[in-house]
Amino acid sequence: MDAQHHKETLLFVDDEENILDIASEYFEFKGFQVLTASNGREAVRVLETERVDCCFTDINMPEMDGLALAEHIHHTDNTIPVIVMTGYPSLDNTIATLKNGVVDFLIKPVNLEQMELAVRRVLRQRRLFVENILLQKEVEQKQRLEKLNRELVYKVEELNLVNRIMSDFAAMGSTTDVFRRVVDMTIEVAHADGAQFLVMNEHVAQPFEVVSAATGSVIGVEAIRLPEALVASVVGDEIPLLVDGCQGKDILPDPVRSALLVPMKIRGKVFGVLTAAVCRDDLHFSEKDLYYLSYIARNAARSIENLALYENIYQNLFSTLYAFVNALEARDPYTQQHSERVARLAILLGQEMNCTPEELDILHFSGHLHDIGKIGIRDDILLKRSGLTAEEYEKIKEHPQIGANIVGQLGLWDREKDIIRYHHEHYDGTGYPEGLQGEGIPFLSRILAVADVFDAMASGRAYRKKIEEAVVLDAIRERAGTHFDPKVVETLLQLHQEGRFPPPSGA
Numbered sequence: 001m002d003a004q005h006h007k008e009t010l011l012f013v014d015d016e017e018n019i020l021d022i023a024s025e026y027f028e029f030k031g032f033q034v035l036t037a038s039n040g041r042e043a044v045r046v047l048e049t050e051r052v053d054c055c056f057t058d059i060n061m062p063e064m065d066g067l068a069l070a071e072h073i074h075h076t077d078n079t080i081p082v083i084v085m086t087g088y089p090s091l092d093n094t095i096a097t098l099k100n101g102v103v104d105f106l107i108k109p110v111n112l113e114q115m116e117l118a119v120r121r122v123l124r125q126r127r128l129f130v131e132n133i134l135l136q137k138e139v140e141q142k143q144r145l146e147k148l149n150r151e152l153v154y155k156v157e158e159l160n161l162v163n164r165i166m167s168d169f170a171a172m173g174s175t176t177d178v179f180r181r182v183v184d185m186t187i188e189v190a191h192a193d194g195a196q197f198l199v200m201n202e203h204v205a206q207p208f209e210v211v212s213a214a215t216g217s218v219i220g221v222e223a224i225r226l227p228e229a230l231v232a233s234v235v236g237d238e239i240p241l242l243v244d245g246c247q248g249k250d251i252l253p254d255p256v257r258s259a260l261l262v263p264m265k266i267r268g269k270v271f272g273v274l275t276a277a278v279c280r281d282d283l284h285f286s287e288k289d290l291y292y293l294s295y296i297a298r299n300a301a302r303s304i305e306n307l308a309l310y311e312n313i314y315q316n317l318f319s320t321l322y323a324f325v326n327a328l329e330a331r332d333p334y335t336q337q338h339s340e341r342v343a344r345l346a347i348l349l350g351q352e353m354n355c356t357p358e359e360l361d362i363l364h365f366s367g368h369l370h371d372i373g374k375i376g377i378r379d380d381i382l383l384k385r386s387g388l389t390a391e392e393y394e395k396i397k398e399h400p401q402i403g404a405n406i407v408g409q410l411g412l413w414d415r416e417k418d419i420i421r422y423h424h425e426h427y428d429g430t431g432y433p434e435g436l437q438g439e440g441i442p443f444l445s446r447i448l449a450v451a452d453v454f455d456a457m458a459s460g461r462a463y464r465k466k467i468e469e470a471v472v473l474d475a476i477r478e479r480a481g482t483h484f485d486p487k488v489v490e491t492l493l494q495l496h497q498e499g500r501f502p503p504p505s506g507a
């Protein structure tokens with residue numbers, strides 16, 4: 001853009017030609033671009049094609065007078081200031097021109113310097129006016145963008161939340177985890193002061209609490225407990241409920257102000273109710289919270305259903321495998337219930353040695369199934385009453401690996417598989433199948449080894465007589481650090497000393 005375009009353009013409208021000449025000369029000299037017209041109609045034509053920053057006009061002109069021109073400009077572009085010059089000012093004229101948006105009034109004969117001052121003043125005002133309009137537009141635009149942005153952020157948050165609810169519940173390992181997560185998520189999503197998960201049970205008339213949690217230190221769990229009748233009505237109606245406002249005052253216990261109750265269903269049957277409460281006057285649940293909670297409840301219910309299905313399959317498989325072990329043990333009066341006792345002793349040792357619930361679960365499983373590999377060994381070797389040949393002993397030694405293969409094939413019990421594989425390893429590395437040593441042997445296998453040998457010795461075997469408990473304990477103590485992990489042996493002896501030892505039931 002060249003400098004010419006930056007010049008401000010003035011339009012002079014007057015039927016006296018000499019005034020136009022003088023003004024043109026003066027203002028061009030002062031750096032303005034000057035356009036002229038001899039009456040209103042001509043001026044309108046100029047305005048149609050030219051950009052004008054300020055218009056000076058006489059009032060009395062032929063064809064179209066100054067007032068009509070001012071009115072026209074006011075209606076077509078109200079950013080162009082109009083300055084009226086007249087030789088005959090009257091009150092009527094003045095009021096009429098001001099009504100038409102005229103910004104200044106000069107009385108003829110007009111002094112050029114006076115005109116210049118007026119031009120500079122109105123142009124300054126115009127710039128401010130235009131800037132203000134632009135600014136306003138910018139502010140509006142900014143506000144619109146901010147609103148859009150807020151909506152977008154909200155949508156993204158909503159989407160994230162929905163995704164998180166789905167993936168969280170899909171990743172849960174147990175139903176207890178799901179219950180706990182449901183309650184935590186309810187508090188987080190609905191900004192609740194407290195939430196409870198109540199489960200129905202056919203043996204109990206009212207739903208009982210499984211998990212409850214409360215945020216904030218002042219509100220106890222008792223405070224957010226909702227009336228039983230309210231919970232029962234949600235169970236009966238099978239639809240989510242929002243209790244709030246005046247209705248809430250009659251139904252809700254103090255200090256609860258607002259409450260949400262959502263039934264949880266599996267295959268259309270209500271099995272529990274999720275409740276949430278707020279105890280602050282400034283906070284109330286909304287329909288949106290109810291929607292989110294229903295969504296959480298639906299996902300949690302689906303996850304619980306899947307887990308129950310899985311746990312059922314798991315339990316069925318375990319029962320099938322254990323039935324094999326039972327059948328195996330039943331053929332030999334000396335080994336009847338051996339695995340059951342080994343599992344019990346291993347769990348007792350595990351508890352004493354601070355095993356996690358998961359580890360105890362593994363001990364339960366591998367204790368019961370540690371010898372399942374004996375299925376793969378011929379009866380004439382397995383049930384042999386006299387001493388085994390070296391070759392037969394090698395066959396027997398295959399049972400931990402066979403057992404691991406059986407359990408491992410299902411892909412459900414990888415940790416259990418290893419515990420079973422290594423239950424005949426010795427602490428000093430002289431065991432089988434791999435000759436692992438010390439801490440290289442899985443901890444739970446080291447526990448299982450002590451439990452296994454203790455029970456085998458104490459309850460007798462096909463090839464030898466039952467041994468006294470004290471003698472067995474001595475024998476175990478002697479093998480601490482060679483066959484067994486000394487820490488496990490120490491725990492066994494301590495349990496025995498404290499009289500917490502279960503007497504071998506096979507006696």
Ligand SMILES: [Fe+2]
Pocket residue numbers: 370371399423424452
């Ligand atoms: Fe074994």
